[in-house]
Amino acid sequence: MRKSDSGWKSDAPRITYTTAIRVRYAETDAMGWVYYANYFSYFEVGRTELIRNIWRPYRDIEKDGLRLPVVQTGCRYISGARYDDRLEITSHLSLPSMYRLRFDYEITHADEGQTIARGFTEHCFVSADGKLMPIPEDLRNKVGQ
Amino acid sequence: MRKSDSGWKSDAPRITYTTAIRVRYAETDAMGWVYYANYFSYFEVGRTELIRNIWRPYRDIEKDGLRLPVVQTGCRYISGARYDDRLEITSHLSLPSMYRLRFDYEITHADEGQTIARGFTEHCFVSADGKLMPIPEDLRNKVGQ
Amino acid sequence: MRKSDSGWKSDAPRITYTTAIRVRYAETDAMGWVYYANYFSYFEVGRTELIRNIWRPYRDIEKDGLRLPVVQTGCRYISGARYDDRLEITSHLSLPSMYRLRFDYEITHADEGQTIARGFTEHCFVSADGKLMPIPEDLRNKVGQ
Amino acid sequence: MRKSDSGWKSDAPRITYTTAIRVRYAETDAMGWVYYANYFSYFEVGRTELIRNIWRPYRDIEKDGLRLPVVQTGCRYISGARYDDRLEITSHLSLPSMYRLRFDYEITHADEGQTIARGFTEHCFVSADGKLMPIPEDLRNKVGQ
Numbered sequence: 001m002r003k004s005d006s007g008w009k010s011d012a013p014r015i016t017y018t019t020a021i022r023v024r025y026a027e028t029d030a031m032g033w034v035y036y037a038n039y040f041s042y043f044e045v046g047r048t049e050l051i052r053n054i055w056r057p058y059r060d061i062e063k064d065g066l067r068l069p070v071v072q073t074g075c076r077y078i079s080g081a082r083y084d085d086r087l088e089i090t091s092h093l094s095l096p097s098m099y100r101l102r103f104d105y106e107i108t109h110a111d112e113g114q115t116i117a118r119g120f121t122e123h124c125f126v127s128a129d130g131k132l133m134p135i136p137e138d139l140r141n142k143v144g145q
Numbered sequence: 146m147r148k149s150d151s152g153w154k155s156d157a158p159r160i161t162y163t164t165a166i167r168v169r170y171a172e173t174d175a176m177g178w179v180y181y182a183n184y185f186s187y188f189e190v191g192r193t194e195l196i197r198n199i200w201r202p203y204r205d206i207e208k209d210g211l212r213l214p215v216v217q218t219g220c221r222y223i224s225g226a227r228y229d230d231r232l233e234i235t236s237h238l239s240l241p242s243m244y245r246l247r248f249d250y251e252i253t254h255a256d257e258g259q260t261i262a263r264g265f266t267e268h269c270f271v272s273a274d275g276k277l278m279p280i281p282e283d284l285r286n287k288v289g290q
Numbered sequence: 291m292r293k294s295d296s297g298w299k300s301d302a303p304r305i306t307y308t309t310a311i312r313v314r315y316a317e318t319d320a321m322g323w324v325y326y327a328n329y330f331s332y333f334e335v336g337r338t339e340l341i342r343n344i345w346r347p348y349r350d351i352e353k354d355g356l357r358l359p360v361v362q363t364g365c366r367y368i369s370g371a372r373y374d375d376r377l378e379i380t381s382h383l384s385l386p387s388m389y390r391l392r393f394d395y396e397i398t399h400a401d402e403g404q405t406i407a408r409g410f411t412e413h414c415f416v417s418a419d420g421k422l423m424p425i426p427e428d429l430r431n432k433v434g435q
Numbered sequence: 436m437r438k439s440d441s442g443w444k445s446d447a448p449r450i451t452y453t454t455a456i457r458v459r460y461a462e463t464d465a466m467g468w469v470y471y472a473n474y475f476s477y478f479e480v481g482r483t484e485l486i487r488n489i490w491r492p493y494r495d496i497e498k499d500g501l502r503l504p505v506v507q508t509g510c511r512y513i514s515g516a517r518y519d520d521r522l523e524i525t526s527h528l529s530l531p532s533m534y535r536l537r538f539d540y541e542i543t544h545a546d547e548g549q550t551i552a553r554g555f556t557e558h559c560f561v562s563a564d565g566k567l568m569p570i571p572e573d574l575r576n577k578v579g580q
Contacts, residue, residue: 025338026182026331028175030228035171036505036556037479040472041316048315048374059374070471074509083175084338084349121471170483171476181360181411182330186461189327193460193519204519215326219364229483229494266326316472318465320518325461373465 015093017050023085033080046089047103065128075119086110160238162195168230178225191234192248210273220264231255305383307340313375323370336379337393355418365409376400450528452485458520468515481524500563510554521545
């Protein structure tokens with residue numbers, strides 16, 4: 001996998017992982033659809049499972065004294081999801097800089113296939129006392145950067 | 146306020162405090178009403194404000210190394226609440242034992258007055274390392290027990 | 291399966307079903323444990339899967355114009371659950387009266403086996419316009435009552 | 436307030452409204468801060484109160500058969516908020532097109548003043564059966580567009 005001269009790029013290698021969830025009644029709202037904030041909770045499920053599968057459980061990362069707070073996020077709502085719908089969350093991980101992780105997500109209806117939402121989260125590693133930390137080398141190796 | 150011979154009793158003195166909230170869209174569900182779990186979040190608002198007003202902010206209690214986890218809870222749903230409804234949460238605090246706090250709650254519709262839900266939470270004080278602690282004396286004095 | 295002279299009883303036949311979930315970061319609180327209200331969302335997952343497996347999807351029940359609101363609930367917190375813990379929710383369904391369904395739940399740690407919480411919810415069937423409805427006969431047959 | 440020749444612009448007149456909330460324990464996570472998805476619930480409080488104050492309650496808009504779903508959102512997390520923090524949500528409404536509403540939000544710490552998060556939501560009006568509807572003229576008049 002090549003690394004461009006100018007450093008980290010959006011065409012950098014990406015890791016992909018897909019997981020599935022089912023919409024809970026708790027996550028719907030009076031309009032009858034999943035409340036818009038709850039997609040960010042689904043994104044969390046997506047990146048938790050991606051990280052677990054390519055590297056190690058996020059829980060263990062916290063035990064090592066690292067945190068991975070969100071610094072930016074966004075979501076576009078293409079169509080809606082309803083109670084009991086089975087959804088697939090496809091997550092992509094890329095490393096746009098030495099200090100920044102980016103997950104891109106696509107949520108689709110598991111049975112009918114249509115796209116429900118697309119979003120992203122950007123994170124950085126911080127130590128327990130809040131100091132910005134570089135991305136651990138073994139994670140960079142896993143992502144191929 | 147009298148204290149019965151046999152010690153802590155349900156007719157023990159009680160502290161009462163009323164606060165108000167407005168139902169958020171996030172808290173409703175596809176049935177069009179507040180999702181049943183969210184009343185427990187309203188109860189939290191009720192006891193936070195009661196404790197702040199009769200004693201001190203719960204945040205400061207945590208800074209002193211104490212925690213107040215819930216050990217038991219219950220709720221009866223009398224009628225429903227909808228998006229944007231203004232609700233009043235009336236909370237009562239009593240101390241059924243040296244180690245147990247009990248909050249009773251009544252949630253009513255602020256404009257129309259009908260009862261929406263009644264519930265309770267029981268708590269104990271624990272230290273940061275999880276050890277059961279007696280109720281602080283100054284809180285017992287405030288409650289009149 | 292017998293039915294006692296005095297009507298529906300707590301020793302009535304019960305249906306049991308076990309499902310599993312994993313704790314999301316969204317469901318934890320600043321104390322580091324699952325926030326106490328979120329167990330009621332787990333209970334919802336438990337009864338949704340029980341109903342789906344013994345009868346039919348709750349979504350279809352709503353399509354037939356029936357609703358199953360909660361009229362009462364309770365929970366005892368035995369120990370805590372943390373982020374990423376795998377939990378098992380064992381749900382039991384019984385029908386204490388012609389109009390009342392009761393689910394009892396036990397949440398245990400899937401790996402270590404200890405009990406985390408025990409609770410219940412009681413429900414009734416109502417029509418779309420809010421009228422109390424008897425429990426459908428085919429569900430009563432499934433439960434053996 | 437001028438309106439540019441070329442139509443709807445980002446320098447279009449904006450309506451501003453500020454409201455306040457207090458962070459609930461339910462909204463924090465195991466990292467000790469407000470969980471990142473919950474800021475979108477705060478944004479909802481901000482736009483609900485803005486709409487109520489400049490136009491009319493969103494509840495009444497729904498009664499008239501209109502819905503205002505979110506089509507896109509984003510948030511940048513500048514610093515964190517903790518349990519019991521008092522936050523101010525300043526919301527701005529602009530109308531980037533005949534069919535699109537945009538709310539920009541800034542959440543600040545009410546006591547110390549620092550910015551906690553900045554975000555936006557974009558919405559469109561749809562009828563009860565999901566058809567895209569133009570922005571009502573009286574709302575356009577209120578915004579000065």
